[in-house]
Amino acid sequence: MKPLPRWADNILLPLLNVTLAFLIGGLIVAAVGQNPLQAVGIMLYGAFGYGNGLGYTLYYTTDFVFAGLAVSFAYHAGLFNIGPEGQAYFGGLGVIFVALGLNGVPWYLVAPLMVIAGAAFSAFWAFIPGILQAKRGSHIVITTILFNFIATLLVGYIIDYMLRPPGSDTDSSAPILAATRIPQLRTFIPYFGHSPVNLTVFLAVIALVLVYWLIWHTKFGFSMRALGQNPVAANYAGISNQKMIMLVMIISGALAGMVAVNNVGGVQGRLIINFVNGAGFVGVAVAFMGKAHPIGVALSALLFGALYQGGSELAFSMPGVTKEMILTIQAMVILFTGAMGDMLRLPLQSLFARFEKAR
Amino acid sequence: MANQPDQSHAQRPSGAAASPIAIELIGINKHFGPVHANKDIHLVVKRGTVHGIVGENGAGKSTLMSILYGFYIADSGQILVNGQQQSITDSRHALALGIGMVHQHFMLVDNFTVLENIVLGAEDSPLLDRTLAHARTQLTELARDYELEVDPDALIENLSVGQQQRVEILKALFRGADTLILDEPTGVLTPAEADHLFRILKKLRAEGKTIILITHKLREIMAITDEVSVMRQGAMVKTLITAQTSPPELAELMVGRRVLLRVEKGPAHPGEVMLEVEHLVVTDDFKIPRVKDISFSVRAGEIVGIAGVAGNGQSELLESISGMRDQQSGVIRLNGTPLSLEGDDGAARARDAGLAHVPEDRLRMGLISSFQEWENSILGYHNRYGRGLGLDIDKAKQDAQAYVAKFDIRPPTIDLKTANFSGGNQQKIVLAREMERDPLVLVVGQPTRGVDIGAIEFIHNQIIKMRDAGKAILLVSVELDEIRSLSDRILVLFDGKIVGEADPATSTEGELGLLMAGVHAGNVPAAGPGTLPAHETPVEKTLVERGPNEQSIKDSQP
Numbered sequence: 001m002k003p004l005p006r007w008a009d010n011i012l013l014p015l016l017n018v019t020l021a022f023l024i025g026g027l028i029v030a031a032v033g034q035n036p037l038q039a040v041g042i043m044l045y046g047a048f049g050y051g052n053g054l055g056y057t058l059y060y061t062t063d064f065v066f067a068g069l070a071v072s073f074a075y076h077a078g079l080f081n082i083g084p085e086g087q088a089y090f091g092g093l094g095v096i097f098v099a100l101g102l103n104g105v106p107w108y109l110v111a112p113l114m115v116i117a118g119a120a121f122s123a124f125w126a127f128i129p130g131i132l133q134a135k136r137g138s139h140i141v142i143t144t145i146l147f148n149f150i151a152t153l154l155v156g157y158i159i160d161y162m163l164r165p166p167g168s169d170t171d172s173s174a175p176i177l178a179a180t181r182i183p184q185l186r187t188f189i190p191y192f193g194h195s196p197v198n199l200t201v202f203l204a205v206i207a208l209v210l211v212y213w214l215i216w217h218t219k220f221g222f223s224m225r226a227l228g229q230n231p232v233a234a235n236y237a238g239i240s241n242q243k244m245i246m247l248v249m250i251i252s253g254a255l256a257g258m259v260a261v262n263n264v265g266g267v268q269g270r271l272i273i274n275f276v277n278g279a280g281f282v283g284v285a286v287a288f289m290g291k292a293h294p295i296g297v298a299l300s301a302l303l304f305g306a307l308y309q310g311g312s313e314l315a316f317s318m319p320g321v322t323k324e325m326i327l328t329i330q331a332m333v334i335l336f337t338g339a340m341g342d343m344l345r346l347p348l349q350s351l352f353a354r355f356e357k358a359r
Numbered sequence: 360m361a362n363q364p365d366q367s368h369a370q371r372p373s374g375a376a377a378s379p380i381a382i383e384l385i386g387i388n389k390h391f392g393p394v395h396a397n398k399d400i401h402l403v404v405k406r407g408t409v410h411g412i413v414g415e416n417g418a419g420k421s422t423l424m425s426i427l428y429g430f431y432i433a434d435s436g437q438i439l440v441n442g443q444q445q446s447i448t449d450s451r452h453a454l455a456l457g458i459g460m461v462h463q464h465f466m467l468v469d470n471f472t473v474l475e476n477i478v479l480g481a482e483d484s485p486l487l488d489r490t491l492a493h494a495r496t497q498l499t500e501l502a503r504d505y506e507l508e509v510d511p512d513a514l515i516e517n518l519s520v521g522q523q524q525r526v527e528i529l530k531a532l533f534r535g536a537d538t539l540i541l542d543e544p545t546g547v548l549t550p551a552e553a554d555h556l557f558r559i560l561k562k563l564r565a566e567g568k569t570i571i572l573i574t575h576k577l578r579e580i581m582a583i584t585d586e587v588s589v590m591r592q593g594a595m596v597k598t599l600i601t602a603q604t605s606p607p608e609l610a611e612l613m614v615g616r617r618v619l620l621r622v623e624k625g626p627a628h629p630g631e632v633m634l635e636v637e638h639l640v641v642t643d644d645f646k647i648p649r650v651k652d653i654s655f656s657v658r659a660g661e662i663v664g665i666a667g668v669a670g671n672g673q674s675e676l677l678e679s680i681s682g683m684r685d686q687q688s689g690v691i692r693l694n695g696t697p698l699s700l701e702g703d704d705g706a707a708r709a710r711d712a713g714l715a716h717v718p719e720d721r722l723r724m725g726l727i728s729s730f731q732e733w734e735n736s737i738l739g740y741h742n743r744y745g746r747g748l749g750l751d752i753d754k755a756k757q758d759a760q761a762y763v764a765k766f767d768i769r770p771p772t773i774d775l776k777t778a779n780f781s782g783g784n785q786q787k788i789v790l791a792r793e794m795e796r797d798p799l800v801l802v803v804g805q806p807t808r809g810v811d812i813g814a815i816e817f818i819h820n821q822i823i824k825m826r827d828a829g830k831a832i833l834l835v836s837v838e839l840d841e842i843r844s845l846s847d848r849i850l851v852l853f854d855g856k857i858v859g860e861a862d863p864a865t866s867t868e869g870e871l872g873l874l875m876a877g878v879h880a881g882n883v884p885a886a887g888p889g890t891l892p893a894h895e896t897p898v899e900k901t902l903v904e905r906g907p908n909e910q911s912i913k914d915s916q917p
Binding site: 218219229230236240243 | 681682683702703704705706707708709710716718723724725726727728729730734737738739741742744745748749750752
């Protein structure tokens with residue numbers, strides 16, 4: 001059958017999938033005796049309707065953009081990096097070391113160093129699976145998953161036994177002083193209320209553009225895509241499989257490290273146990289829904305950001321809708337846009353074919 | 360349905376009434392989106408004949424046969440089997456009507472025995488033993504009747520390609536096929552195996568079976584068919600009695616213009632040695648030596664052809680010279696300088712030294728089918744576009760546009776996905792990319808595999824042109840005709856060694872065939888194709904010993 005036109009493939013199909021997910025979510029809400037339309041209204045208002053909500057949405061979106069880009073970037077080289085969660089967590093170490101080492105120095109001097117250190121630490125954490133894949137053929141999916149666990153335990157240990165200030169009973173490092181923290185947007189724009197969105201959100205925009213340029217407008221990106229699409233042809237073209245795998249994983253990891261910059265340097269101001277809180281895994285869904293394209297990643301990151309923020313707003317103002325149900329709705333979106341993303345393709349194609357014939 | 364079948368039997372060949380008709384197609388139409396793959400096709404296949412269907416790639420041959428075999432359903436038109444109108448909905452239905460198909464890519468389970476493969480899907484009882492016993496008797500009968508000997512207990516993976524094909528034929532016969540459709544059956548066979556296949560087909564015809572042979576090799580059409588139908592661009596051009604036609608006429612009907620079947624070339628003027636290979640040893644992925652201490656050289660301005668049955672070390676030789684595969688020992692010199700090609704980016708260094716490579720399997724190696732045309736036209740040379748990190752896309756597109764014009768690549772749309780080009784045009788994309796970099800040495804593997812007649816002519820001429828421009832050319836091909844007509848010198852590769860050198864002007868196909876089979880000319884007195892033993896040629900024997908799996912994979916191509 002004839003493939004769908006591009007606009008239908010890239011816009012209509014995802015839109016239908018999201019709508020379907022919300023319909024099913026609506027049924028769940030209705031099943032507990034609540035009004036689904038009202039719930040949608042609350043979610044939309046909570047995510048975009050006022051400054052504080054919008055700020056939270058953008059804060060989540062920032063995380064998801066970085067994690068989504070990390071997955072997308074590696075995906076173009078044929079590598080399925082499922083480890084942004086652990087990579088970001090490990091990157092947190094780099095950020096906190098720099099920030100605490102230079103505690104009190106003005107943020108505009110420290111922030112670039114936090115970015116570099118976060119990138120370097122996360123890149124290192126991604127590089128190990130990379131080199132194992134390149135030199136030993138260990139499957140990157142397996143190793144990156146396992147490295148998530150190692151990061152959880154290792155960083156947890158470092159926080160608890162090395163970074164926790166004496167006498168403190170919280171699972172976190174010492175705080176970064178206010179002058180050194182990356183400023184939040186509310187300090188310039190009061191509209192954002194008390195929301196955590198900070199200057200890192202602009203870094204996310206830069207990263208989107210940079211990744212786009214890297215993939216489609218550089219020799220490196222050309223080689224990387226060649227490798228991802230056809231490794232034998234890449235070998236024929238003289239592209240070093242091993243070097244590319246390691247380089248791509250380093251860059252992918254560095255992107256994941258920006259999640260740490262956003263949270264450790266910009267929001268929490270210290271290294272807290274499990275600060276990544278699933279953002280790395282959401283990145284996988286974001287990358288797939290966004291078809292590994294920066295524009296798609298930006299849009300789906302925004303959708304997930306809105307779901308997160310709107311969801312917690314919903315749980316707050318509709319007591320009948322529990323947190324678990326909101327998780328279910330989020331899972332529906334992942335299910336319908338990711339795993340079952342092609343479910344409506346065939347019906348849509350035959351619909352288009354019929355429409356064309358009728359004309 | 361938009362089109363009603365056209366009832367006028369305009370193209371029914373004369374004399375159709377003389378013998379009963381096995382298959383008749385009337386007014387078959389099939390669309391794939393905007394592509395009109397079959398345009399009002401009429402075809403009459405007489406019982407007990409071998410009916411050839413020729414046409415270029417994309418002419419609609421396979422679509423038509425798929426409709427007959429129930430894989431596709433026609434948009435309009437009728438199918439008559441033994442004079443009865445049928446609507447064939449799936450291949451099971453086709454089989455029930457006695458129509459069997461031998462696919463180009465075998466549908467066999469590698470780690471099953473011959474017998475198990477034959478009963479697969481046709482088990483007549485839940486207990487396998489009874490089915491197998493029953494099948495064994497039938498198989499013995501079939502094998503005796505049609506000279507289709509294969510060991511029923513051999514594993515498929517241990518059989519040569521020719522033997523696997525026999526199993527496919529047996530499978531169809533076991534299911535009661537009277538009409539056999541063979542899709543490009545000789546594409547993967549050695550000349551001797553092809554001869555054997557034709558003997559089998561003649562035997563089948565003598566027993567009253569009907570055979571439809573799809574091919575683009577005119578020699579085969581002339582050798583075995585009774586009638587031949589020519590297709591071009593989805594339409595049935597003409598059906599002819601084979602005895603009353605000639606290859607040039609068929610080629611012209613296929614392409615729609617006159618085609619030169621012979622390569623015109625002047626004498627070579629060899630210059631300096633450009634490519635020198637000394638004591639080269641190369642192993643395959645399993646560390647088994649495939650190239651065993653080979654030495655040869657290629658001079659500027661000459662074409663050296665490497666002949667041999669597929670799987671005798673050609674792939675490994677090509678891959679090691681072009682830097683894709685590490686060599687175990689030996690030296691490769693380019694214009695006097697030894698090349699160091701170790702590591703997984705050796706191909707880049709080979710290119711930098713001036714060695715261009717047209718790989719034998721363009722879809723697997725030479726192209727990235729999901730890339731746009733312009734991206735493939737810089738693949739391997741992409742680091743020459745733009746300074747620093749950036750890729751100079753404008754320059755790349757400019758070059759791609761120039762190649763498209765010079766090599767007449769169609770459609771001339773450089774933004775089109777490469778997968779959407781035909782085989783011949785894909786090969787032109789590769790050739791243009793490799794030839795237009797002004798290399799010192801051009802290494803070419805299977806330049807015309809799966810390529811249309813019209814494009815073959817063009818590709819051959821381009822290779823000759825490169826030679827006349829003073830390039831050293833190493834040509835590897837399993838098509839003996841191609842090697843003989845293009846090469847200035849022929850080296851025969853057998854079991855990883857060069858077993859002989861021949862002058863294309865004086866050597867016969869028979870002599871080369873024996874060398875390719877590992878029989879040295881001295882051992883056999885009157886050498887000629889007819890002297891090969893009937894059922895187990897030396898070629899097949901060696902193939903069996905080596906296990907031809909990888910060969911069958913490499914040889915298959917869409």
